[in-house]
Amino acid sequence: MRADVNGLSWRKSPHSNGEGGECVEVSDDLPGLVPVRDTKLAGAGPVLVFPAAAWAPFIRAVKGRA
Template sequence: MRSPSPDLSGLTWRKSSYSNGGANNCVEVADGLPSVVPVRDSKAVAGPVLVVPAGAWAAFVAAVKG
């Protein structure tokens, strides 16, 4: 059974520090949801949002930093 989609309205998005300000590498994430991390392409803000479980996002970030 799928969990209901979180309400993404009103979130504050921030560009990932790994995007380095480049025009072609624009990943944004939003904070404020306790169990998930929404991720989107800043060049397509009206496009789809990938909603990642917080634990999986933390593991991904740790792997990227490592």
């Protein structure tokens, strides 16, 4: 899926420890889509874009509420 990800606002999980660990950032700026990127590569690495309908079940599964 392709989307223009230039100029998006990004956020990390509040559970991120801030020590440069294994974190991802997501953006809420594209309705119906969830862009995801590696925090360490912010701006320099790839951005994966998922349909919001697929992202929600993924997050529920990660949280153990699938």
